[in-house]
Amino acid sequence: MADAVRKLNTAETPLYREAPNNIEAEQALLGAILINNDAFYRVSDFLKPDHFYEPLHRKTYEVAGELIRMGKIANPVTIKTFLPADEKVGEMTLAQYLARLAAEAVTVINAADYGRAIYDLAVRRALITVGEDMVNIAYDAPVDMAPQAQIEDAERRLFELAETGRYDGGFESFGDATKVAIDMANAAFMRDGHLSGIATGLRDLDRRMGGLQPSDLIILAGRPGMGKTSLATNIAFNIAAAYEPAQQADGSFTAANGGVVGFFSLEMSSEQLATRIISEQTEIPSSKIRRGEISEADFEKLVGCAQMMQKIPLFIDQTGGISIAQLAARARRLKRQRGLDVIVIDYVQLMQGTSARAQQNRVQEITEITTGLKALAKELGVPIIALSQLSRQVESRDDKRPQLSDLRESGSIEQDADVVLFVYREEYYLKNREPKPGSEEYLKWETEMNEARAKAEVIIAKQRHGPTGTINLGFQGEFTRFFDLADDSHLPERFD
Numbered sequence: 001m002a003d004a005v006r007k008l009n010t011a012e013t014p015l016y017r018e019a020p021n022n023i024e025a026e027q028a029l030l031g032a033i034l035i036n037n038d039a040f041y042r043v044s045d046f047l048k049p050d051h052f053y054e055p056l057h058r059k060t061y062e063v064a065g066e067l068i069r070m071g072k073i074a075n076p077v078t079i080k081t082f083l084p085a086d087e088k089v090g091e092m093t094l095a096q097y098l099a100r101l102a103a104e105a106v107t108v109i110n111a112a113d114y115g116r117a118i119y120d121l122a123v124r125r126a127l128i129t130v131g132e133d134m135v136n137i138a139y140d141a142p143v144d145m146a147p148q149a150q151i152e153d154a155e156r157r158l159f160e161l162a163e164t165g166r167y168d169g170g171f172e173s174f175g176d177a178t179k180v181a182i183d184m185a186n187a188a189f190m191r192d193g194h195l196s197g198i199a200t201g202l203r204d205l206d207r208r209m210g211g212l213q214p215s216d217l218i219i220l221a222g223r224p225g226m227g228k229t230s231l232a233t234n235i236a237f238n239i240a241a242a243y244e245p246a247q248q249a250d251g252s253f254t255a256a257n258g259g260v261v262g263f264f265s266l267e268m269s270s271e272q273l274a275t276r277i278i279s280e281q282t283e284i285p286s287s288k289i290r291r292g293e294i295s296e297a298d299f300e301k302l303v304g305c306a307q308m309m310q311k312i313p314l315f316i317d318q319t320g321g322i323s324i325a326q327l328a329a330r331a332r333r334l335k336r337q338r339g340l341d342v343i344v345i346d347y348v349q350l351m352q353g354t355s356a357r358a359q360q361n362r363v364q365e366i367t368e369i370t371t372g373l374k375a376l377a378k379e380l381g382v383p384i385i386a387l388s389q390l391s392r393q394v395e396s397r398d399d400k401r402p403q404l405s406d407l408r409e410s411g412s413i414e415q416d417a418d419v420v421l422f423v424y425r426e427e428y429y430l431k432n433r434e435p436k437p438g439s440e441e442y443l444k445w446e447t448e449m450n451e452a453r454a455k456a457e458v459i460i461a462k463q464r465h466g467p468t469g470t471i472n473l474g475f476q477g478e479f480t481r482f483f484d485l486a487d488d489s490h491l492p493e494r495f496d
Contacts, residue, residue: 019053019125019128020121020124020125020128021053021054021121021125022053022117022118022121023053023054023057025114025117025118026052026053026054026057026114026118027057027101027104028104028105028110028114029043029111029114029115029118030057030060030061030064030101031101031102031103031104031105032105032110032111032114033061033064033068033074033111034064034074034075034076034079034098034101034102034105035075035102035105037064037068037073037074039111040064040065040068040074041068042111042112042115043111043112043114043115043116044065046115046116046119047061047115047118047119049061049062049065050122051118051119051122052118052122053118053121053122053125056083056087056089056094059083060079060083060098063079063082063083064079067079067082075102076095076098076099076101076102079098080094080095080098123161126161127161130154130157130158130161134150134154137150138150148325152325152328152329155329155332156328156332156379159332159335159336159379160379162336196210196211196213197209197210197211197212197213197214197216197383198211198212198239198258198259198341198342198383199211199238199239199242199257199258200212200235200238200239201234201235201237201238201239201241201242202234202235202238202471202473202482202483202484203484204471204472204473204484204485205458205471205473208460208463208466208467208469208471209419209460209463209466210465210466212239212342212383212385213383213418213465214381214382214383215377215378215380215381215382215383216377216383216384216418216419216464217370217373217374217377217383217384217386217416217417217418217419218383218384218385218386218417218418218419218420218421219348219386219387219388219407219413219414219417219419219420219421220232220385220386220387220388220421220423221387221388221389221390221402221406221407221420221421221422221423222390222402222422222423222424223389223390223394223395223400223402224389225425225428226423226424226425226428226456227423227425227456227475227477227480227482228347228387228423229267229268229276229346229347229387230276230280230475230480230481230482231423231458231482232344232346232385232387233263233273233276233277233280233480234280234480234481234482235344235385236261236263236314236342236344236385237277237280237281237312237314238258239258239259239261239341239342240258240259240260240261240312240313240314241258241312242257242258242259243257243258243259243260243312243313244257244258258341259313259341259342260313260315260334260338260339260340260341260342261313261314261315261341261342261343261344262315262317262330262331262334262340262342262343262344263314263315263316263317263343263344263346264317264319264322264327264330264343264344264345264346265316265317265318265346266318266319266320266321266322266345266346266347266350266351267320267346267347267350268318268346269318270316270318273316273318274309274316275289275290276480277309278302278305278306278309279478279479279480280479280480280481281305281308281309282298282301282302282305283479284298284301284302284479285478285479286478286479286480287478289302313338313339315334315338317330320350321350321351321352322351322352323351323352323353324351324352324353324368324369324372324373324376325372327345327351327376328372328376328379331343331376331380332380335380335382340380340382341382342382342383342384342385343376343377343380343382343383343384343385344384344385344386344387345373345384345385345386345387346387347386347387347388347389348366348369348370348373348386348387348388348389348413349366349388349389351369352365352369353365353366353368353369363412366412366413367412370386370412370413370415370416370417371412371416373386373416374416374417374418388407388413390402390406390407390422391406391407393406394406400424400429401422401424401457401459402422402424402459402461403461404420404461404462407420414462417462418462418463418464418465419460419462419463419464420460420461420462420463421458421459421460421461422457422458422459422461423456423457423458423459424456424457424458424459425455425456425457425475426448426455426457427449427453427454427455427475430445430448430449431449454474454475454476454477455472455473455474455475455485456472456473456474456475456482457470457471457472457473458470458471458473459471472485473485
């Protein structure tokens, strides 16, 4: 025992390690801000009050920021009334300490360097906290937290830390939330089409939804043969093809238009998906591409399209039966490595839950999946388009247009979704009801068929921040392509 105590007291083993910090950098930066308020704007986009180690510096930076944003002067005189009057810093009063900070201030030019140093140290402190928590939980081994769950939790916290410099979530002031809302409105004003979200490339759908909104879970549902996968691939390609990166102040890139798309294809292989997209773009039927029934001119078209597609940021994961935890981990990784603006999942019913209890009950499993997808959309700040099947009860009705109650295991899907879209094509059902040629029914059927041919409906059955209703689109089955119908205002003048 005595030897152990002796070892603890040796110089090689420090009794206490202080968390990484640089008080002098904090003082220098605050002094620069108090002398010249322009210094605040050099660091305010990445440096938050929480990043300061010293509580008094944290409060000083917060108050100075509020004054400067209101257009007032922040200096040792104006700021001291908002700080605790009885606060002492060693032998100095608070007023003397603030005056000293200003007197020993650095130049504005160095402000960003000091701000970055403070930020980096705050991230290191947060990393230490995450690491300590990981070690403690791993030692304690709680019954309700499997090692896999701990890995996912640690990965989530590290992702948040990498993205925002903090991992704890917590409350956000209404002022910050308002600033985000104004920034979003400004981005919509600057973006093509003046949309607050990401444009799908389908005019009428964008008008009704304002584009795909960040952190929304969008359920796209339909019976087999309606074209829900085609619509999803059309939208994914349109977004990726329109991608225009814009560099941020910190050197990272964000999408000025379009976006980086992550496509989780649980049903089709990446090759099948690529064939669909190539068919849509070249207007060569996918059946002919697969069978090789193409001319030399067609082949040149295919090669040109393939070269163009090399450049677009559309990434496909073809893992079948992926779990919600695996999907979240891969999405986080893609966002860190390449960026990520939209996620598409084809389709929800092929995914798996994580917990053993959920896997025993399909409704509970779907609930876990949709809740997890909504949480992931919020965490990454991207829209998620999740495809879903509809129950067979649609087929037993005369009017086969889908309703919310037709969603399979519908409770949680309907509840968690911000937007529910249904794809419906009357042509599909009419084709299967062809009467005997030459009969009176046949003439009536032919009229209905001509009316419905190459047309589709996208029914917005639910939308949290917009109107519901039906959008009419064109559909070319041989190319699996949806397109906008001509606007009435752009049609040539007609004379009755």
